[in-house]
Amino acid sequence: MTKKNAAMEIENLRKVYSTKNEDTVAIKDVSLTIPEGKFVSIVGPSGCGKSTFLHIVGGFIEKSSGKVKVRGKEVEKPGPDRGMMFQESALFPWLNVFDNVAWGLDIQGMPKKEKNEIVERYLKLVRLWEFRNQLPSQLSGGMRQRISLARILAFDPEVLLMDEPFGALDAQTREEMQVELLRIWSESKKSVLFVTHDIEEAVFLSDTVVVFSGRPAVISEVIDIKFPRPRDLNLYKSPEFRDYRNQIWDLLHQEHHKPVQIVSEVVNG
Amino acid sequence: MDNKLLRMIAVIELLAIFLIWELLAVFQWFPTYLSSPLAIFKSMGELWLDGDLLNHIGSSLFRSLMGFLLVVIVGVTLGILAGYYRRVGTFFDPIVNTLNPIPKIALLPILMVWFGISDTTRILIIFLTAFFPCFVATRDGVKSIKQVYLWSGQNMGASTFQLLRKIVFPVTLPKIFDGLRVSLGLTFVMMFSSEIIGAANGFGLGFLILNADLGGRTDYMFAGVAFIGLLGFIFDKLLLTIRGKVLWWDVNKA
Ligand SMILES: Nc1ncnc2c1ncn2[C@@H]1O[C@H](COP(=O)(O)OP(=O)(O)OP(=O)(O)O)[C@@H](O)[C@H]1O
Numbered sequence: 160m161t162k163k164n165a166a167m168e169i170e171n172l173r174k175v176y177s178t179k180n181e182d183t184v185a186i187k188d189v190s191l192t193i194p195e196g197k198f199v200s201i202v203g204p205s206g207c208g209k210s211t212f213l214h215i216v217g218g219f220i221e222k223s224s225g226k227v228k229v230r231g232k233e234v235e236k237p238g239p240d241r242g243m244m245f246q247e248s249a250l251f252p253w254l255n256v257f258d259n260v261a262w263g264l265d266i267q268g269m270p271k272k273e274k275n276e277i278v279e280r281y282l283k284l285v286r287l288w289e290f291r292n293q294l295p296s297q298l299s300g301g302m303r304q305r306i307s308l309a310r311i312l313a314f315d316p317e318v319l320l321m322d323e324p325f326g327a328l329d330a331q332t333r334e335e336m337q338v339e340l341l342r343i344w345s346e347s348k349k350s351v352l353f354v355t356h357d358i359e360e361a362v363f364l365s366d367t368v369v370v371f372s373g374r375p376a377v378i379s380e381v382i383d384i385k386f387p388r389p390r391d392l393n394l395y396k397s398p399e400f401r402d403y404r405n406q407i408w409d410l411l412h413q414e415h416h417k418p419v420q421i422v423s424e425v426v427n428g
Numbered sequence: 429m430d431n432k433l434l435r436m437i438a439v440i441e442l443l444a445i446f447l448i449w450e451l452l453a454v455f456q457w458f459p460t461y462l463s464s465p466l467a468i469f470k471s472m473g474e475l476w477l478d479g480d481l482l483n484h485i486g487s488s489l490f491r492s493l494m495g496f497l498l499v500v501i502v503g504v505t506l507g508i509l510a511g512y513y514r515r516v517g518t519f520f521d522p523i524v525n526t527l528n529p530i531p532k533i534a535l536l537p538i539l540m541v542w543f544g545i546s547d548t549t550r551i552l553i554i555f556l557t558a559f560f561p562c563f564v565a566t567r568d569g570v571k572s573i574k575q576v577y578l579w580s581g582q583n584m585g586a587s588t589f590q591l592l593r594k595i596v597f598p599v600t601l602p603k604i605f606d607g608l609r610v611s612l613g614l615t616f617v618m619m620f621s622s623e624i625i626g627a628a629n630g631f632g633l634g635f636l637i638l639n640a641d642l643g644g645r646t647d648y649m650f651a652g653v654a655f656i657g658l659l660g661f662i663f664d665k666l667l668l669t670i671r672g673k674v675l676w677w678d679v680n681k682a
């Protein structure tokens with residue numbers, strides 16, 4: 160039962176980590192559909208299972224139960240149809256920028272000429288073509304993440320999975336990267352599943368924000384962000400933006416309020 | 429401290445040791461059979477002029493380097509497989525853990541039954557001794573690879589063989605070189621030990637040393653030992669040079 164315009168479909172997903180001493184339920188019955196060409200973000204507190212969720216969609220770890228489909232195809236193992244940007248930098252430190260971006264194309268056995276053209280196109284798209292001969296260790300954090308993005312776009316996946324790609328950057332670089340990402344995304348219009356713990360980042364980038372709560376992850380709300388595109392950083396200052404932000408903030412902090420209320424009830428009486 | 433200063437200190441240190449040794453020998457506080465540095469240098473010169481030295485060195489180097497080559501091929505390959513596939517690792521664990529502490533020279537009688545007193549036996553003894561540091565370093569290096577590197581490779585559609593060749597191997601190279609350096613040192617240790625088997629005829633620094641000892645020429649004996657030391661030193665430097673060329677990226681940022 161595949162919906163026509165769904166890029167990714169997740170049904171009753173459940174993940175239990177079993178270790179010697181205990182079982183941790185990381186994800187509990189999550190169902191989510193990401194429509195074709197949409198930018199969908201997941202926000203949630205640290206440790207609630209966001210990375211786990213993305214790793215399952217990427218095929219890197221096994222689910223305990225449920226269904227995960229990407230473009231109608233059941234996910235079983237990792238593959239180049241889903242481009243994954245990991246929470247920590249995954250660039251290969253022994254290869255220069257060019258060879259990093261070319262890696263996925265080399266694996267496919269693409270002819271040299273075609274490969275060089277594609278690498279050039281994407282390094283220019285992220286505005287780092289001049290740095291092609293540098294090693295990743297010689298670049299700043301923001302530049303490294305742009306290279307990572309170029310490397311993924313180069314092998315032309317059907318969907319993008321991004322796990323807090325800007326999490327380690329300072330506030331200003333992070334905003335620049337958000338604008339940059341929207342610019343690049345507007346050219347490809349690939350469906351994106353984007354994980355962050357930064358509420359404003361999620362609102363700024365997304366068509367839809369999915370709020371994960373607590374541990375184990377369950378969806379507490381799905382919010383459509385109705386700003387037109389293209390968007391620029393001025394959006395941050397608008398009152399509607401703050402409304403969205405506050406709404407999500409409240410959702411994320413509900414759980415923390417609960418115990419406080421219980422305490423006050425006891426005090427009252 | 430800059431490199432020049434460090435190198436100066438090393439040279440001065442060596443000279444000081446030689447000087448003290450020389451003085452001890454000259455004043456005969458040392459037993460005479462320990463020879464003296466000058467006498468040893470002189471003997472090294474004599475051996476050099478005597479035509480056989482290059483043959484001795486050539487034969488010894490052949491055995492050591494063949495052993496080392498086997499270590500590079502077998503040690504690295506098995507190390508990578510044992511580190512990557514848990515089952516291969518578990519298979520090798522008991523073998524490695526029991527064989528590693530044994531002085532491999534103790535296996536000599538067994539090897540001699542199969543291969544006689546031959547270069548094959550000597551090379552195998554050298555290989556068996558030098559195998560373990562390389563194997564263990566490679567295996568542990570592979571085990572400590574960051575998961576995201578492998579996941580990235582799989583994400584870009586790499587097969588297992590491509591993962592091993594194009595990610596696991598290069599990431600582990602620094603550790604592999606660490607292990608190979610220890611292994612290389614051991615092949616020079618075993619250069620002597622492997623040659624003391626059988627009649628000491630033919631070529632090899634071990635034979636040279638043994639014959640000098642039997643003939644009462646301790647100066648030649650020490651000269652032979654010094655040549656082994658010198659060769660070990662040169663090949664260690666060679667390995668470090670290759671390492672520097674291959675690992676041109678900053679290893680610490682892996
Ligand atoms: N390999 C594992 N084995 C056991 N438990 C794990 C494993 N990986 C994650 N967990 C647990 O699963 C839960 C979710 O982890 P996950 O990394 O998905 O969280 P996250 O939302 O991405 O957090 P963060 O925002 O800090 O990145 C955590 O409680 C974590 O302890």
Ligand SMILES: [Mg+2]
Nearest residue numbers: 209210211246
């Ligand atoms: Mg995470």
